[in-house]
Amino acid sequence: MNVIITPHTLQGTVEAPSSKSIGHRDLICAALAEGESLVDNISLSQDIEATCDILRALGADITPVMSSHPGRAAYRVRGGLKKQDGPIAVSANESGSTLRFLIPVAIFSGNEVTFSGQGRLAKRPLTPYYELFDEKGVAYETTEGALPLTVSGTLQPGTYSLAGDVSSQFFTGLLMTLPLLDGDSVLRSTTPLESASYVDMTLDCLRQHGIVIEKEQDGFYRIPGNQHYRPGTYVVEGDYSQAAFWLSAGSLGRAICCTGLRSQSSQGDEVIVSLIRDMGGQVEGKTELTSSPSELAGRVIDVEDCPDLVPVLTVLASCAKGITRIIHAGRVRLKECDRLHAMATELNKIGGDIEEEAEGLIIHGVGGFTGGTVSGWNDHRIAMALAVASQRCSQPLRIEGAECVRKSYPEFWQDFQALGGMIQKEGEE
Ligand SMILES: O=C(O)C1=C[C@@H](OP(=O)(O)O)[C@@H](O)[C@H](O)C1
Numbered sequence: 414m415n416v417i418i419t420p421h422t423l424q425g426t427v428e429a430p431s432s433k434s435i436g437h438r439d440l441i442c443a444a445l446a447e448g449e450s451l452v453d454n455i456s457l458s459q460d461i462e463a464t465c466d467i468l469r470a471l472g473a474d475i476t477p478v479m480s481s482h483p484g485r486a487a488y489r490v491r492g493g494l495k496k497q498d499g500p501i502a503v504s505a506n507e508s509g510s511t512l513r514f515l516i517p518v519a520i521f522s523g524n525e526v527t528f529s530g531q532g533r534l535a536k537r538p539l540t541p542y543y544e545l546f547d548e549k550g551v552a553y554e555t556t557e558g559a560l561p562l563t564v565s566g567t568l569q570p571g572t573y574s575l576a577g578d579v580s581s582q583f584f585t586g587l588l589m590t591l592p593l594l595d596g597d598s599v600l601r602s603t604t605p606l607e608s609a610s611y612v613d614m615t616l617d618c619l620r621q622h623g624i625v626i627e628k629e630q631d632g633f634y635r636i637p638g639n640q641h642y643r644p645g646t647y648v649v650e651g652d653y654s655q656a657a658f659w660l661s662a663g664s665l666g667r668a669i670c671c672t673g674l675r676s677q678s679s680q681g682d683e684v685i686v687s688l689i690r691d692m693g694g695q696v697e698g699k700t701e702l703t704s705s706p707s708e709l710a711g712r713v714i715d716v717e718d719c720p721d722l723v724p725v726l727t728v729l730a731s732c733a734k735g736i737t738r739i740i741h742a743g744r745v746r747l748k749e750c751d752r753l754h755a756m757a758t759e760l761n762k763i764g765g766d767i768e769e770e771a772e773g774l775i776i777h778g779v780g781g782f783t784g785g786t787v788s789g790w791n792d793h794r795i796a797m798a799l800a801v802a803s804q805r806c807s808q809p810l811r812i813e814g815a816e817c818v819r820k821s822y823p824e825f826w827q828d829f830q831a832l833g834g835m836i837q838k839e840g841e842e
């Protein structure tokens with residue numbers, strides 16, 4: 414499906430979907446607990462469904478129940494993974510988190526599990542796991558390091574050392590599984606850990622589910638073994654990575670209030686609030702954040718800890734005065750697409766002035782864009798960032814492959830229209 418957007422400033426109030434990152438974590442922790450949990454206020458998306466499907470295949474009972482939050486999902490989770498009768502085949506679809514979080518969980522379950530994936534996931538790196546499995550003698554099979562991947566064998570307690578500059582998701586997967594082993598473990602990064610805020614989010618979720626891990630410093634964790642996940646009731650908070658699109662839209666057009674967020678969240682992407690303010694934008698409030706139009710100015714932005722903000726920051730920077738440098742963004746090339754290349758290519762097509770560097774972008778402020786046809790690169794965050802850019806286009810903007818928002822935010826186009834966005838759909842599925 415393509416959307417053709419007639420440029421128009423957005424305005425109004427929108428509720429942020431609930432956090433995809435916390436949703437994955439709460440569901441996995443609940444599935445690892447012996448007993449019944451409730452995970453409420455889930456915003457369904459392809460990624461979250463992939464996590465539920467794999468946890469079910471590993472033996473957890475995950476049943477939809479009535480949510481206390483209208484329009485959202487809630488699941489009753491009866492945890493406890495089971496050894497199934499034969500080998501299991503599962504798909505992580507396009508979700509890097511699902512795949513990397515659940516590979517160690519699958520090994521722990523004692524099953525032989527074959528993971529497949531769609532889109533770019535089949536080629537996104539898994540090398541840190543392969544190196545560990547080679548070192549520890551954990552059996553796995555893959556063709557040229559790509560999916561499908563079959564894992565079997567067992568995990569033993571011990572010292573796990575892996576690179577911290579590929580994805581923090583490997584650390585999260587191991588931190589969720591190692592506490593269940595029958596001895597203590599140490600997990601350490603052999604390089605400075607990037608996306609460290611996501612590992613802190615993991616530690617926070619684990620604590621809420623009864624698991625204790627000692628963090629000596631970013632990238633060094635002591636993990637007591639023989640622990641048990643505690644069942645309970647968990648309500649997922651709003652998603653700052655998604656709110657970032659609306660808060661950015663507010664500073665480029667007319668005031669937008671984004672609700673449902675928790676202030677002082679464990680989500681590193683809460684930093685969008687201070688990043689917009691540092692560029693000269695106005696964002697007021699705590700759990701209901703209102704972003705108002707302002708003149709923005711370019712600056713240096715280090716995204717080591719907030720990689721998912723890059724697409725929308727590129728739009729903000731293009732509309733700001735002066736030059737913005739986005740630095741420490743090398744890993745952003747390893748997401749659903751090469752996001753540095755995609756944003757430079759698409760915005761330059763419509764009048765942007767962006768130079769790519771190996772690990773970042775140099776963005777010259779151009780104030781606005783012409784309009785024309787751009788591609789969403791089958792990447793939800795590229796499509797959503799381009800939709801925000803449409804507000805500053807002088808002609809209609811046609812976004813190809815706009816359905817890719819379903820990976821994390823299936824209601825994105827509805828919310829865009831509810832805020833006054835004017836879209837026409839082509840070739841709706
Ligand atoms: O742990 C998580 O929930 C995530 C970690 C980040 O990945 P990297 O650690 O690969 O940067 C982020 O980009 C991804 O969208 C979600």
Ligand SMILES: C=C(OP(=O)(O)O)C(=O)O
Pocket residue numbers: 460507508509510511721748749794821
């Ligand atoms: C990169 C993302 O997710 P994942 O790594 O889980 O596919 C994302 O949501 O932007």
